[in-house]
Amino acid sequence: MGGSRGESVEDRQGLLAQDDHMRDMERIQMEVVSITRPTPTVARVTARIAPTNPDAWCRPNLAMRIEVETPEDARPVSRVYTVRSFDPERSTIEIDFVVHPDDSPAMRWLAQAGPGTKTWFVGPRPHFLPDYECGRKIAIFADETAxxxxxxxxxxxxxPARGVVYVETTDRAAFEELPQVPGVENHLFLRGEDEQPGKTPYLLDAAQALPEPGAWSIWAAGEREVARAIRKYFEGHGLGRDEMRVFGYWRHGVSSSQIDRARLGHYSGIRARGEGLERFEDLDLPV
Ligand SMILES: Cc1cc2nc3c(=O)[nH]c(=O)nc-3n(C[C@H](O)[C@H](O)[C@H](O)COP(=O)(O)OP(=O)(O)OC[C@H]3O[C@@H](n4cnc5c(N)ncnc54)[C@H](O)[C@@H]3O)c2cc1C
Structure with a gap:
């Protein structure tokens, strides 16, 4: 597929293919088995994979980088998605794409994909889990992409960890698919269809309404500015970076290719100092 060269992120030093970045990930293909629309905002892709190490796919909250467009003479355009679930018997994964109105690389991939579509990806990248060891109650903040x-x-x-989950979405049914877990309360903020995603105060409001804000362990993911505001709020209440696992999944008005270029620039500085991926603080990037 052509026409998307401007979205490609050049990696002239080849850093992204090196061991420090790849860790235990591999670049393999997935073959789409089905695409369903289980709830109004979600396109659920079930795809077959043949990983070298299936055990690595059994951990919760893995991310994968899907090559959604392949321009000529440029690196593939890729987008990061979460593995919602992995079925080791069928060797299939589920990926939920939040459907949004932009004419973007991931939405274009989705529009042309169907059973039999084969696509390269890199994964699995283990992403943050709540800090179960710390003994504190866990507060989770997530928009629809998380x-x-x-x-x-x-x-x-x-x-026996205890927690509260706050989700913002326009899609009640997507929220209602979340499992009910003993000791964890799930709360929904139903964003209005007329409200812009990534521009609402609901998740930060929920953070600010938590009693004893300094006594929690935090997990948050969603729009980058919202995630930053949540991190800043809890920092102001004395939580250190190791007590917060906060990640920006997308940025309102900004393509992920732009974020990826900033990521690569930051990472290349880290590598130039002889350091590795563990020094990477994604939300500190100026994007
Ligand atoms: C670790 C990680 C895990 C992720 N997991 C998931 C997941 O499981 N499901 C999922 O849907 N997303 C997930 N994302 C977010 C996803 O990668 C971004 O939404 C990405 O921008 C989609 O690419 P795109 O090509 O559609 O849009 P881009 O080309 O990146 O952006 C084009 C425009 O669309 C806007 N845009 C992008 N995403 C959205 C959105 N969701 N709502 C409204 N506007 C948007 C951008 O702000 C920009 O203006 C994850 C991101 C990370 C880093």
Whole structure:
């Protein structure tokens, strides 16, 4: 597929293919088995994969980078999605794409994909889990793009941890698919159809309404500015970076290719200092 060269992120030093970045990930293909619309905002892709190490796919909250467009003479355009679930018997994964109105690389991929579509991806990248060790109550904040991550986390919730989950979405049914876990309360903020995603105060409001804000362990993911505001709020209440697992999944008005270029620039500085991926603080990037 051509026409998307401007979205390609050049990696002139080849850093992204090196071991420090790849860790235990591999680049393989997935073959789409089905695409369904289980709830109004979700396109659920079930795809077959043949990983070298299937055990690595059994952990909750894994991310994968899907090559959604392949321009000529440029690196593939890729987008990061969460593995909602992995079925080791069928060797299939589920990925929930939040459908949004932009004419974007991921939405174009989705529009042309169907059973039999084969697409390269890199994964699995283990993403943050709640800090079950710390003994504190866990507060989770997520917009619709992080519902698959929260789904995977709740399915593997480690008892006896206690928690609260706050989700913002326009899609009540997507929220209602989340598992009910003993000791965890799920709360929905139903965004209005006329409200812009990534521009609402609901998740930050929920954070600010938590009693004893300094006594929690935080997991948050969603729009980058919202995620940053949540992190800043809890920092102001004395939580250190190790007590917060906060990630920006997308940025309102900004393509992920732009974010990826900033990521690569930051990472290349880290590598130039002889350091590795563990030094990477994604939300500190100026994007
Ligand atoms: C670790 C990680 C896990 C993720 N998991 C998921 C997941 O499971 N499901 C999922 O849907 N997304 C997930 N995302 C977010 C997803 O990668 C972004 O939404 C991405 O921008 C989609 O690419 P695109 O090509 O559609 O849009 P882009 O080309 O990146 O952006 C084009 C325009 O669309 C806007 N846009 C992008 N996403 C949305 C959105 N959701 N709602 C409204 N506007 C948007 C951008 O602000 C921009 O203006 C994850 C991101 C990360 C980093």
């Amino acid at each position: 519902i698959p991550a929260v789904y995977a986390i709740l399915n593997a919730w480690e008892q």
